[in-house]
Amino acid sequence: MAKQFVIIGGGIAGTTAADQIRKIDADASITIIDEEFHPLYSRILLVHYLEEKVPRERVFMKKLEWYTKNNIELMSGVIAKAIDTKNKFVTTSDDRELPYDELLITTGGELRMIEDDRRGIAYFRSMDDADYILKLVNELRAQPKKDWHGLIYGGGFIAIEFIKIFDHYNIPMTIMMRGDGFWSRVLSDHSKKVLADHAKAGGVTIINGVKEFDFIGEGDFEGVVVDGKEIKGQMLGVGIGMQSKAAFVREAGIEMDQGIVANSFLETSTDNVYTAGDIAQYEDVSAGRSMVAGNWMKAVMQGRVVAQTMTGTRTEFELVSSYSTHLMGKEIVFIGDTDRSAADKVVQHVAEAGDSVELFERDGRTVGALFIGSVKERQAITNAIKKSEIYAR
Amino acid sequence: MKLTIKVDPDLCIGAASCVTIDPATFLLNEENKVYVLDHGEAPGGQVYERVIEMTEDEKETLILSAQSCPTLAIFIYDEAGEQIYPDM
Numbered sequence: 001m002a003k004q005f006v007i008i009g010g011g012i013a014g015t016t017a018a019d020q021i022r023k024i025d026a027d028a029s030i031t032i033i034d035e036e037f038h039p040l041y042s043r044i045l046l047v048h049y050l051e052e053k054v055p056r057e058r059v060f061m062k063k064l065e066w067y068t069k070n071n072i073e074l075m076s077g078v079i080a081k082a083i084d085t086k087n088k089f090v091t092t093s094d095d096r097e098l099p100y101d102e103l104l105i106t107t108g109g110e111l112r113m114i115e116d117d118r119r120g121i122a123y124f125r126s127m128d129d130a131d132y133i134l135k136l137v138n139e140l141r142a143q144p145k146k147d148w149h150g151l152i153y154g155g156g157f158i159a160i161e162f163i164k165i166f167d168h169y170n171i172p173m174t175i176m177m178r179g180d181g182f183w184s185r186v187l188s189d190h191s192k193k194v195l196a197d198h199a200k201a202g203g204v205t206i207i208n209g210v211k212e213f214d215f216i217g218e219g220d221f222e223g224v225v226v227d228g229k230e231i232k233g234q235m236l237g238v239g240i241g242m243q244s245k246a247a248f249v250r251e252a253g254i255e256m257d258q259g260i261v262a263n264s265f266l267e268t269s270t271d272n273v274y275t276a277g278d279i280a281q282y283e284d285v286s287a288g289r290s291m292v293a294g295n296w297m298k299a300v301m302q303g304r305v306v307a308q309t310m311t312g313t314r315t316e317f318e319l320v321s322s323y324s325t326h327l328m329g330k331e332i333v334f335i336g337d338t339d340r341s342a343a344d345k346v347v348q349h350v351a352e353a354g355d356s357v358e359l360f361e362r363d364g365r366t367v368g369a370l371f372i373g374s375v376k377e378r379q380a381i382t383n384a385i386k387k388s389e390i391y392a393r
Numbered sequence: 394m395k396l397t398i399k400v401d402p403d404l405c406i407g408a409a410s411c412v413t414i415d416p417a418t419f420l421l422n423e424e425n426k427v428y429v430l431d432h433g434e435a436p437g438g439q440v441y442e443r444v445i446e447m448t449e450d451e452k453e454t455l456i457l458s459a460q461s462c463p464t465l466a467i468f469i470y471d472e473a474g475e476q477i478y479p480d481m
């Protein structure tokens with residue numbers, strides 16, 4: 001009988017795995033369960049769509065025909081609610097019970113949210129979020145120009161995406177950060193200063209140390225009150241990080257910590273259950289420890305590798321992954337393991353006025369690096385990390 | 394076969410998935426954009442477009458690397474000028 005592969009989560013990790021499984025096994029039954037109502041699209045292109053660089057349809061990476069052509073069943077708008085790992089089936093929100101031989105969980109991260117959910121507050125994870133942001137931006141721009149003001153809460157990747165959007169539409173903005181700068185727990189003081197200076201030069205107002213704030217009024221979003229001071233604005237973009245709760249996975253008895261725990265082959269604690277992408281807490285061979293990392297490249301490569309293992313060719317995952325973005329034109333690149341608390345030593349390798357390079361070292365080797373501004377040494381440092389060497393400074 | 398490979402530098406964000414999968418064809422420059430190589434070489438310097446003679450296996454790797462690009466910045470055309478990726 002044809003083997004039954006069930007994949008929970010139709011993002012890039014799950015879809016890449018489905019594609020690879022189909023290439024390896026022409027007869028397999030492959031089902032993807034995905035909460036969203038869209039075929040695969042690139043979350044990274046969403047901001048390009050909002051910046052009017054590409055039309056909305058260009059954000060999609062697969063058409064529905066692709067799934068049909070490859071005989072992959074896509075259950076859109078369906079949530080996986082429970083897993084019975086003993087009898088090997090998944091229960092879905094439309095009350096189906098899907099039996100599996102091999103199960104892959106690629107549900108990605110979940111957004112951290114603030115308590116209030118009034119109209120005008122936006123998050124940024126999905127195509128639907130992007131459509132909503134565009135709607136709010138258009139409403140804002142319908143106001144007299146002198147009143148335009150966009151607010152942002154957070155200081156990480158998603159906050160930076162909101163800066164790009166407001167910047168594109170020339171909307172004056174204020175960013176409220178919980179810590180003392182961008183990525184307050186990851187970056188050195190110098191790196192934070194380079195970014196803050198660059199943002200300020202671009203006209204961004206930054207308020208640090210905002211642990212909490214109130215809202216003006218009771219209805220739609222009109223602004224916030226920070227330390228007793230009112231800041232008016234038409235919308236609030238929230239980007240305060242991701243978490244990996246996946247309660248239904250934990251309830252199924254599959255080991256979870258900061259993500260779904262897996263070995264370097266992406267096998268979980270439970271037989272025939274695998275994980276990949278942002279939700280996976282995997283044994284990273286090049287970092288030499290168990291870690292979670294949310295980036296596109298890793299999700300793609302793990303999707304490919306896990307498909308091998310699931311179809312019988314056990315393959316170890318090994319990659320020095322990276323995440324690139326930019327703040328108003330200033331390049332920002334994170335490579336490998338940039339968890340400050342897990343490093344023995346962090347070296348400020350470059351500390352120029354507009355540039356910063358930090359090297360993360362552990363057990364006598366370079367395990368990660370981050371670049372702000374100049375990325376000249378990116379390839380050389382990546383090579384050193386790959387070879388488990390210390391980058392010769 | 395001869396393939397034309399083009400990178401749109403406005404779309405490329407330097408995510409480097411393509412470099413990881415097909416290092417013989419893509420390399421990052423100092424602006425954090427990838428340029429196109431011909432089997433690891435860059436005759437004529439760092440260019441965003443090249444016509445390259447490739448085997449079927451090499452083409453497979455190239456397509457995989459283009460598919461991994463989160464911004465769909467890599468375009469591939471066959472000898473007749475037909476776009477083979479992105480095909481959707």
Ligand SMILES: Cc1cc2nc3c(=O)[nH]c(=O)nc-3n(C[C@H](O)[C@H](O)[C@H](O)COP(=O)(O)OP(=O)(O)OC[C@H]3O[C@@H](n4cnc5c(N)ncnc54)[C@H](O)[C@@H]3O)c2cc1C
Pocket residue numbers: 008009010011012013014033034035036043044046047078079080081106107108109124125126161276277278279294295296297299322323324325406408
């Ligand atoms: C706005 C934005 C910008 C980004 N920019 C960059 C960037 O510049 N560079 C970079 O490297 N990375 C970037 N990322 C991160 C990158 O998009 C992710 O690392 C990548 O999408 C992870 O893929 P994944 O398949 O693991 O998870 P996801 O893409 O999150 O896909 C998971 C899917 O599972 C579904 N799902 C969840 N739970 C269930 C359930 N119970 N049942 C059914 N379906 C479920 C979700 O709806 C989702 O569709 C960005 C992300 C966002 C949101």
Ligand code: SF4
Pocket residue numbers: 400404405406407408409410411412419426427461462463464465466467
């Ligand atoms: S994968 Fe795409 S965005 Fe990333 S470096 Fe290659 S072309 Fe550029």
